[in-house]
Structure formats: C-alpha cells, structure tokens
Amino acid sequence: MQAWIEFGQGPLFRLCFVLMILGLIRIFILTIIGMVEALNRNTDKIVPYRDLIQKTLMWLFPIKHLWTKRPFYGLISVLFHVGLLIVPLFLAAHVLMWKNSVGFAWFSIPRGLADWLTIIVIVTGIVLFLMRASSKAGRALSRKQDYIWPLLLVVPFITGYICSNSAIGPAAYQLMMMVHVYSANLIMLMIPFTKIAHCILVPLSQLVTAISWKFPAGAGDMVIETLGYKEYPTWVKKPRLETPVELKVKEEINAE
C-alpha cells in the first residue's frame, strides 16, 4: 500500500497536477480565442466593459448580492470556497512536500486554523449538497456532476482530517492516506474538464455571456438548416429579424 501511496504522490501527482495547470491554461486561452472570434463575427460589437468588470467583482464576493435573497447560501458558499482554496495550498504538510520535491516553498498556515477550515469545508460541502438535493428548483437545474462534485471535494478533507488528528492504526492510516491522495489526484485530473474550471474562468464568465449571446443575423435559418429542415417547421415561430445587415441586403436586392 505504501508503494501505491508513493506512486500517487509521485508520478501520478505530477501527471494530475500538470494536467490541471495546463488544462486550466488551455481552457482559458481557448475561451479567449473563442470570444475574440465571436466578437469579430458579431455585427453588434459593443461590449459594456465597465459594467462587466463591476459584475465580475461583485460575483467574486457574492455575500452582499445574495444577502437580500439567499443570505444563508451566500455565506455557506463563500466559506466553502475559502477553505477549499486555502487548506490545500497552505497546509504546512503540503508546503513541506513541495519544499522536499521541487526545492521551493511558501508560507504555511497554523495547524489550528487549518483544522477549523477543514471542518468548515466538510460541513459546508455537505450542506451545499443537501441544499441542492432538497430543493425542487435545484434538482431541476442539476446535472450529475453537480451532485458529485461537492461530495468528491469533501473526501480528501475528511480523510486528511482523520489522518492528521485521530490516533488510528497504521493500516487504517495508510488506507485513509491512500484515499486522500487518490481522491485529490482525481479532483485535479477532472478540474479542467468539468464545471470546476470556473476557478480560472471566473474573470471571463460575465464577458463570455455578454459577447456570445449575440446571434448573427439569420442565425435561426442556419439552425433550421443544420437540423435538416427544408423550411421552418410548424412548431417554430419564424422570427421577424430585421437587422441592419438584412435591411441592407434587402435594399440591394430591391435596387437590382
């Protein structure tokens, strides 16, 4: 079992970690390229940048925004995120591992704080899952990964807390450690390919929405054509789009 743990902390960790970092960079770059292309394609090129920056900053700290509607959810969510980011990065044991493997390290947080943050993450993670599962609207909006993620994210925290705080036998300890290492690797592996990619896409999300929800003139026709219909099916109300481009084309046809 020790060999498996070492494999998880060595080559497998490198694989997952590099994949996470490069995958996040990749998705960031791809999003930006896609945005630039969409902007070039759009006839309406106006982007309200100032408004978007304000919105982005507001959603980074959503307590105030959520306070009026869902204060409990806002608080829980922020607590969950804070613990989730701080504990893995600044736990003394993790920092020491970086120091030993790559030769450089950064500051670490005190043990007590780490323990409290861990408990907070575990509790809030489970609460978030229950909130999603218990609400009808939440269930309607959720995909499979939305249920899986809060639980999966909590697993390494639970096992990590057990490993560092309770006196368990060596066999149980190794088992816990193995679950800890492998679940963390699995999380890193999946981050850039699932919704957790929002960790790097947050600054872009508002921008993407603003830019890409502008359909080019005649987009509906293209959709209908792509779906294989010769003309608009009866269940589709033909949109009356009179965009500047369409008008211009019409004028040209009339002129001829």
Added chain:
Amino acid sequence: MNRIYTFKTILWTILGFGAAVGTARFIYGLGVTTNLSDSVPWGLWIGFDVMGGVALAAGGFILTATVYIFRLEKFHGIVRPAVLTAFLGYIAVAVGLLFDLGLPWNIWHMIIFWNPHSPLFEVGWCVMLYLTVLLLEFFPIPAEEFSKLNKLRNFLLKLRLPLVIAGIALSTLHQSSLGSLFLIMPYNVHPLWYSPILPVLFFISAITLGLMMVSFESKFTSWLYRRETETDLLAKLCSAARWVFLIYIIVRFGDLAFRGQLGHLGGGEWQVVMFWVEIAITALIPVILLSIPKIRIAPVWQWIIPMMSIFGIVLNRINVGGLVHINRGNTLYLPSLTEITISASVVAGAALVFLYMVERYKIWEKRPADPNTDPTKIPEFDFASRTSLGTPEVALRTKYSLAFILAAAVGFALLSTENLSSAGTESSPAKEARGWETMWIDGDLDGEGTAFPHAKHIDNNGKEKSCVLCHHMNLPLDNSSQCSACHRDMYLLSDAFGHDRHASASGAGLKCFDCHKKDLTKNADTAKPCKDCHGDLVAEGSTITVENYRTIGYVESMHRLCIGCHSQKADSLEKPDLPRCANCHKEKRTIISPDAGVHPHQYGAEKDNVIFPIVSYNSEQPPDTTNTGSAVENSR
C-alpha cells in the same frame, strides 16, 4: 484530409512531451536531463539539431540560386517552400542550440565579445546573418496578404538579387565552417572522417542534402494534403543531385586515398562498418539508382532515395559531431530519451509552423483546400461527449491543445524522480586563478618533480595577459602546456659557437680568414679550434673534450654533466647516493625561494670557469632523456 489532422495531432503530442522535458531541462540543468558529460559535451543536439539542421536547410540557398540567378524558371514552383523550409530550419537550429547551451542566456555574447579565431564565431555570425537574409527573402510571401505592407514588399522584392547572393555567400561560409570546427581535433575524430578538407566535404554534402530535402518535403506534403506531386520537377532535381553525389563520392574517397587512410576501410571495427553504411546510403546507392531514368521518375523511388540520403548525411553529421570520436574518456555515449524528445519536438514545432504557413499563405501555386471548412458540410459530433465541437477550426483547436497538454502531463509523470529531485542548476562561478608563487609540478606523480616559479613567469610574460600563454593552448590530450612549449630549447641541441657573433663587427669582429684557411673548404672541421683563442674554455683537468659546436639543451646538460660526473665519482668515493636526484632537488613539495629555478650551485661565482657543455653528440639523434649521463661518458 484526415491524414493532415492525424499528422498534426502527432506533432502536437511530440511538442507536448518536448514541453515537459524542456521545462525540466531548463529548471534542473543539462546534467540530470541528458547523457552528456564533461567528456562527452557534444551529443545528439549538436550533431542532429545544429549540424544536421543547418545542412537540411541548405535547400533554400540552392534553389534561390537556381531560380533567381541561373534563371531556371521551371523550378519556380518549389522555391517558396524551399525558402520557408530554410527559414524554419534555421530557427529550429537556434532553438535547438538554446537547449544545448549551458548558459543559453549568453547566446548574444558572440555579437559583442568577438573571438575571430574561432570557427564557431564565424558560424554564429553567419547563421545570424543568414537568418536575417532568409527572413527578408521570405517576408514578401506573407506580406502578399496585407495590402498595408505593399511598399515594404516591393522594396524587398527589388532587393531580392543581392539578398540571394548574400545568402549564397553566407551559406557557403558557414556550411563549410561547421566542418572547420572539427579541424581542431585531429586526434579525436576517427581518421575515416577527419580530413583537412572537412569544410569542403561538409559543403558538398550540404548541397546534396538540400536538394534531397526539397524533394522529400515536396513529396511528403503532397502525400499529406493529397495534392499532385511535381514528379517531373523532382526527377530533374534528382538528376542534378546525382552529379553532386558523384562529386561527393570522388572527393571523399580521393581524400582518403590522398591522406593514405584507405587502409582503414578494411578493418572490422564498428566505425568502419558505420562508414560504409553511411557512405552507401548517402551517396553510393542513390547515385546508382538515380542513374537509371526509370527509377528517377518512379514515385516509390522518389520517396526512398531522398529519405535514404537525408538519413545518411544526418548520420554523417552525428558521426563527425561526436559518435565516432575516439579518446572520449572511454565512455559510450547514447543519447537519452529526453534528448531525443527535445530534438523531435524542435522538428515537430518547425513542421507545425510550416504546415500553418502553407495553409495560410501562398507558398504553393495552389493553396491546399480543407473540405471540412465547406460551410454546407453538416457538423460532426464528438463521439465521447456527444456534443458538437463546433466548426472544424474550433474542433481542431480543442483536439490539438488536448493532445498537447495530455502529452505534457504524461511527460512530467514519466520524468524520473532523479531529474526532479535534483538541486537544480548549480552555479559554479569562475574563480580567480590561484597563481601561487611557486608550484611543485610532478606530472607523473612519481615524487620527482620540479619547482616552478609561477609568480615569476607571470611577471616576466606580461602580468594578467600571460595566463593564456600556457593555460589555453589546447594541445591534444593536454590540459596545460608543458614547459617545453615555451622553453623550446630546453631539450634541443643548440649552437654553442655563434658564428655570426664571432664575425660581426659588434661582436668579435673577426675576418673569415682569421679562423678559416684560405684554400680549404670553410667548415667547422677546417677552422681554428676554440681553445686557440679561448685558452680558458676547457678548464684544467676537465674530463670534457670539445668535439663540435653543438650543445645539448640546458636541462639535459645540467643533468648529464652533473649526474654523469656524480655517478662516475660515486664508485671511486664509495658514496652510492651521490648521483641521486634528491641530492639536488631537495625542496620537494615545499615552497622554496624564488630562485629555485636557478642552478643550486653558485653559477655566477664560477662564471669565468664556465664550461661549455660541448660533448660528443650526434645531432641527428634525439636527445636521450632516459639514460642521463651516458653521453658524457661516451665522449671520453
């Protein structure tokens, strides 16, 4: 079109591995990521990336010369890809060099700190200038697409002829100078490869390689994009290459014959086998095959012959660059996987840029069309996620980047822990020379050495400028120069008489017939003996007789005279230790006075009685250093 997608995915994957290994190389240094060592400092990267890369890119200057100077317009269709290949090839060389240089951030040093004695300096400058020339030659092609650049483009087109000429001159210079690099190591390169005309051989083979590379690349991209091959054009190219091959063979074997090294060809060493394999696939087989017109136009052979020849010449570069070096500390060098990955990814990167350029700009007469970009094409759905990946452009972007990051992650995972736990680049600052006052030099560590007044040498030879006089002479198999490198007369016979000094007005001012007799031939035998004038030349009771006017070197004379006499006296005085070295060389491994180099006997006091060590000695024979003292005894 699937071919090109698959090929690009493979290239991106290689690039991903290269990114992982390259990062490790720059973080952890060359030592842990390569099989290079102090005794094998030049390996695959120099042999393949730099020397092979420069030669592979030779097609650029050959085809520009053919089309723009010799006005062979029929080759016009392949001149643009050739220039692009050359341009990218040289960039690849520069990138490959960055990986290989221990301190890559110092690459600009050659621009400012000139060392005009070094062929590498010339290569560096030529590559830099030729890269500029290639950029200026290539730039008009992408500039076609931008109307804003029209003025610049027209200006560059006017400059084309001078640029082409400059390109030819620079290529000739550095293609051959890469060979000159190895002229410095006649003792290292195997005699089958080492030749004073290595530069010429490199140049000729670069021409053949350039031609072969152009045909291979044309053939390969045609296959990739399913476009029509220029079979006739390639046949003409191969037909021209045949003569260059022939010249190469003649020069190569002629050189071997002239140097008298043909005897090496019969041996059974692996180097000999390597030589035959190399020359066969480089030139012998191609020249035979290309002489047959049917084969020249056969598509299959148009694949095989260039590939064979390219492989052969690159092998030649790798061989000269290090594989067949002897005296390499007896360590077998095989490039590590990481080195191969870096080389492959540099090539992959260049290939990707090439393909991008070909698709984006008018490199060929007809740009390759991608059927997937047809707007009427129904979009495909990804089999895994069952979603549309979007337009082909977006879908390909998604796939290629995924291939890249997956390969990079796997690459990092596969790097050995030894690589990753290295302490990183260890800085080894240049230390100031210790330059002790007196050093004990005992090269063979037998306990018998000599005290070397180091400080005195520095003072006498121009202070700090004096270091290079001894320390950077780079004599084969030698780390620092021997005393005799400067003190050439140390062991040499010299003229003890000084005829000119006797004859000159400022010297003794003697006339010819003061010493020579009128009717006899004027030589030493017929002249007046020394002691007629120099009555005190040979001291009373000396055991030494004057026989001719040669003196042995001062080290020898000191040893022979003293040890000779001492060993003679040892018996009669019954002191067997009398001729022992330690009697004189007492100051072993101790710092002794600055006068240590001077003869321990009071030389000056007996100056009047000084005895010219004129002994019976045949000047044809080399000085006998093994049996000191015997010459004196024989002379009696």
